[in-house]
Amino acid sequence: MKSYNDKNRRNINIFLSIFAFLWILPFLYVVINSVKTRKEYNMGEFWDLPKGFSILENFEYINDRIDFMMGFLNSLLYGVIATTLAILFASLAAYAISTLKIKGKMFWFMLIYSGTIFPFQMYIIPIFRMYSNVDLYDTKIGLLAVYTALCIPFCLFVLRNYFYSIPKELVESAKIDGASDFKIYLSIFMRMAKAPIAACFLFQFTWVWNDLLFGLTLSKSAEARPIMSSLSLLNGAAGTNDVPSALLAAIIASIPTFFIFLILNKSFNYGFPTTSK
Amino acid sequence: MEIVKSKLSMKSKIGKIIPYLYLAPSVILVVIFCIYSDFFSLIVSFAEWDGLNEMNFVGFQNYIKMFQDPNFLLSSLNTLIWVIGTLLIPVSIALIFAIAITHVKTQSFFKTVFYLPNALSQTIAGIILTTILSTYGLPHLLGVLGFESLAKDWLTVPYLNTVIMVVSSGWQGIGMNLILFIVGLNQIPKEPIEAARIEGAKGIRLYTMVILPLLKPIMLIVLLMSLVNSFKSFDTIWVMTNGGPFRTSETLAVTMYKEAFVHNQLGYGSAIAMFLSVTVLIISWFLLRDTFKGEE
Numbered sequence: 001m002k003s004y005n006d007k008n009r010r011n012i013n014i015f016l017s018i019f020a021f022l023w024i025l026p027f028l029y030v031v032i033n034s035v036k037t038r039k040e041y042n043m044g045e046f047w048d049l050p051k052g053f054s055i056l057e058n059f060e061y062i063n064d065r066i067d068f069m070m071g072f073l074n075s076l077l078y079g080v081i082a083t084t085l086a087i088l089f090a091s092l093a094a095y096a097i098s099t100l101k102i103k104g105k106m107f108w109f110m111l112i113y114s115g116t117i118f119p120f121q122m123y124i125i126p127i128f129r130m131y132s133n134v135d136l137y138d139t140k141i142g143l144l145a146v147y148t149a150l151c152i153p154f155c156l157f158v159l160r161n162y163f164y165s166i167p168k169e170l171v172e173s174a175k176i177d178g179a180s181d182f183k184i185y186l187s188i189f190m191r192m193a194k195a196p197i198a199a200c201f202l203f204q205f206t207w208v209w210n211d212l213l214f215g216l217t218l219s220k221s222a223e224a225r226p227i228m229s230s231l232s233l234l235n236g237a238a239g240t241n242d243v244p245s246a247l248l249a250a251i252i253a254s255i256p257t258f259f260i261f262l263i264l265n266k267s268f269n270y271g272f273p274t275t276s277k
Numbered sequence: 278m279e280i281v282k283s284k285l286s287m288k289s290k291i292g293k294i295i296p297y298l299y300l301a302p303s304v305i306l307v308v309i310f311c312i313y314s315d316f317f318s319l320i321v322s323f324a325e326w327d328g329l330n331e332m333n334f335v336g337f338q339n340y341i342k343m344f345q346d347p348n349f350l351l352s353s354l355n356t357l358i359w360v361i362g363t364l365l366i367p368v369s370i371a372l373i374f375a376i377a378i379t380h381v382k383t384q385s386f387f388k389t390v391f392y393l394p395n396a397l398s399q400t401i402a403g404i405i406l407t408t409i410l411s412t413y414g415l416p417h418l419l420g421v422l423g424f425e426s427l428a429k430d431w432l433t434v435p436y437l438n439t440v441i442m443v444v445s446s447g448w449q450g451i452g453m454n455l456i457l458f459i460v461g462l463n464q465i466p467k468e469p470i471e472a473a474r475i476e477g478a479k480g481i482r483l484y485t486m487v488i489l490p491l492l493k494p495i496m497l498i499v500l501l502m503s504l505v506n507s508f509k510s511f512d513t514i515w516v517m518t519n520g521g522p523f524r525t526s527e528t529l530a531v532t533m534y535k536e537a538f539v540h541n542q543l544g545y546g547s548a549i550a551m552f553l554s555v556t557v558l559i560i561s562w563f564l565l566r567d568t569f570k571g572e573e
Contacts (some may be wrong), residue, residue, distance in 0.1 A: 012377045019374070020390040020427035021330060023448065027393070030405055030415075046414055047419075089302040112303050115311040119509045119557055121533050121550040125543055126317035131327065149310035152303050181296070210398035212512045216539065228400040231514050243408050250401045261396035265389055 001047040023193050034058070034247035041244050059252075065242075068221035068249055071230030073138065077258070078147050078226055079205040085144075086151030091159050091193070092265050093152075095185045098163035099171060109160065115153035123150075129220060138219050143226065145182040148212055162196040163189055167245045211257055227253050322547035332544075339548035345511035348524050349549065352532040355439050356508060359528055362440070363507035366447030367454050370501060374451070375458030376484065386461065392452035402449035403516035404489050407432065435566065438518050442526070446513045450506075454499045461495030462488070501564045529553045 033041055036050045037057065062068045093112060097105050128137070129147060138141035166189060174184050190197075208226075215229030222230070231253055234246045279367060287529040323337055324332040343349045395528050409415055409419045420428025432438045453570075465488060511530040514520060520527035520535065527535070527550060537546025 007381060011382050013383075014373070016377050016381065016387050016528070020387055023390055023394065024450070026409060029409055033408075042413070045417075047418070059377060089306065092299040093303040096296050100296035100299060101293075102296045108300055108304065111312075112307045115307045117529075118311070118554045119314055119550075121316040121511075121530055122318045122554050123310065124534070125321065125547055125550065126314035128538075129317070129543075130313075132328075145306070149306035150292075152307055153311075156303060160400065164406050184297075203407075210400070210512075212398075212400050212515065213534075216515075216534075217319065228398055228512075231400055231404060234404060243411075243413065246404060246408065250397070250404050254397050254401055257398065258396045261392070265392060273458055 007184055030247050030251060034244055034251055037178060038242045038244055047224050054244070055248060058248045061242055062168065062249045066230045066233050066249075067225070068227075068230060068252070069224055070222050071227040074143075074207050074225060075227040077140070078143055079208045079256070082144050082147035082202045082208055083149045083151055083201050087155050087159075087197055088202070089148070090152045090191060090200075091154035091197070092185070094159035094163050095157055095189055097142065097160055098166075099189075100181060101186075102209075106276070109156070112156050113153050114156075115150065120150070120213055124213060127202045128217050138221055138224050140169075140224050143214065143224060147208045147211070150214075151208070154204065155200045158196050158200050159193060166192055170174040203265060206257055206260055318550055319549045321544050321549045324544045325509075325539045325542075326544045328543050329541075335544070339545050343548060343552065348527070349532060351525065352527040352529055355526060356490075356510070356528045358439050359507045360504060360508045362443030362447070363503050364500075366444060367450050368503050370447070371451045371454035371499070372458055372496075375455050375462055378455075379462045384459070388456065391455050394449045395452035397449060399449060399512035400516050401448065402445065403513045406445040406456065407517050432518055435522060435524055439526050442513050442517050445517065446510065450503075454503060456496055457499050458492070461492050461564055464571060465491045473528070497564055501561060504560055504564070505557050508553065508560070 029046060032050060033046055034060075034082075035055055036044075036052045039054065040051060058182075060070075090112075096102055097109050102108070131137040131142050136145070142171050170188055171184055174188060177189070202245070211226065212227060212228040212232060215226040216232065219225045221230060232250060234249070321332070323336060324334045325338065326332045374387075374391060378384055381387070398406070410431055412428070414429060416428045431441055442465045469487055469491065470483070473483055478486055485570060509530050511534070512526055514531050515534075518526045520531045524532075524535075530553065533546050533549040533553065536542045536549060
């Protein structure tokens with residue numbers, strides 16, 4: 001019986017290893033070819049090992065071609081600011097819904113949470129029109145506002161659930177000590193909610209960073225364009241046949257989400273269950 | 278005395294309003310960007326509108342046009358292929374991998390490997406796989422190995438490219454489902470499995486009879502997320518084929534975008550967006566209805 005199990009386990013290991021190898025292959029391709037020169041890639045075979053290390057030239061090329069660095073910084077700005085604002089606004093709303101004296105708590109919750117019901121395809125035409133009318137099309141503020149608004153419902157959902165789990169006694173005793181509502185929000189709720197806030201930040205930052213749809217729709221100049229829209233220019237009319245540079249850009253553009261991957265991967269191994277947007 | 282009283286009541290009135298101020302930023306932003314947009318899309322979907330001239334209301338014309346438009350019908354078919362392909366790869370294969378992974382000792386290694394492409398965005402995964410599948414990449418290797426007939430640009434072959442893109446997005450997107458399945462499998466209580474083993478169930482039977490039914494709640498979540506996302510597939514197609522050649526690989530999300538922003542048919546684009554939304558809502562409702570029934 002035991003040898004049967006061992007044999008089984010070995011077969012499963014072989015099965016998984018073959019697929020793991022397949023899963024890794026594209027990464028090997030990217031790493032090997034991103035440091036080649038364009039000529040080296042076009043003349044040689046993609047499985048040849050690189051002769052040199054032309055990262056700087058490739059980076060310069062891609063930066064000229066699609067304003068790569070500007071897209072990177074724009075997305076960093078959108079990711080950090082929009083996510084932070086969304087968490088701030090959502091936590092205030094979650095606090096009001098879970099703790100303060102307001103009427104129609106369920107109504108307010110559903111009103112805000114309804115933002116997650118429809119696919120984003122429903123939003124792009126109206127927001128595009130609205131932005132054209134108020135001169136927010138192709139501006140940083142415009143994209144920041146959209147990203148902030150669309151991050152709020154998910155954050156509200158997570159934070160409301162967490163705020164309900166905070167014991168009411170804590171609030172009561174703080175009130176007896178004379179703390180104002182806002183002070184309770186800051187010193188009890190926000191202080192205790194570090195973990196869910198971190199989770200919201202990681203997920204929503206990733207979403208903003210990876211977004212292509214709103215970047216394509218609401219920006220056209222490099223000044224406002226987020227990174228994924230910049231990268232999407234590589235394939236298409238203004239595309240490039242400089243594959244190594246494109247691959248290098250892909251690597252650099254993945255650095256922030258790769259760090260988030262490392263953080264999440266660590267918590268996954270502790271059995272942290274989660275869902276994404 | 279009267280003045281003091283009215284001042285007091287003023288104060289308490291303000292006190293009652295203040296809690297609503299905590300809600301204000303969220304509510305205002307969501308109403309402006311989401312709820313206003315939902316209604317606006319609904320209204321525009323009944324109009325003919327290029328975005329420059331006056332809106333011209335045409336009743337159900339856009340919806341009727343949809344079902345006579347070969348591009349829309351092909352795009353619906355492609356979307357269906359995406360949905361079925363998603364059930365096969367990111368859901369079924371993720372489940373098989375998850376079951377296999379729970380049987381080996383190097384769980385975290387395999388988890389990390391299969392989750393790794395998730396650290397890339399769909400756009401980036403699309404760019405990487407496009408270059409791998411270009412004539413300098415994998416097809417070239419197959420040509421060198423003697424399969425000359427395979428040495429061409431697969432992404433320009435209609436219909437085949439949709440299948441390739443589904444597989445590509447499976448490579449990128451399997452990780453989240455896999456993690457959820459593994460969490461679910463590890464959470465299943467040991468007793469019913471032991472009991473079934475004693476009864477003589479093993480191998481595939483043990484899974485179909487005992488373990489998979491216990492995994493149903495997680496499976497529903499994964500199914501819902503994957504189905505909804507596959508209906509909205511956009512990024513991968515946008516970068517890998519841009520819907521081409523000759524609009525043969527478009528999905529509904531791509532068709533909607535192109536009609537609205539390339540062909541300036543905002544009304545028709547909105548109608549497609551409405552169709553997409555209603556389809557997604559119906560699927561969500563069916564799946565969630567079962568979940569709630571399970572809880573009752």
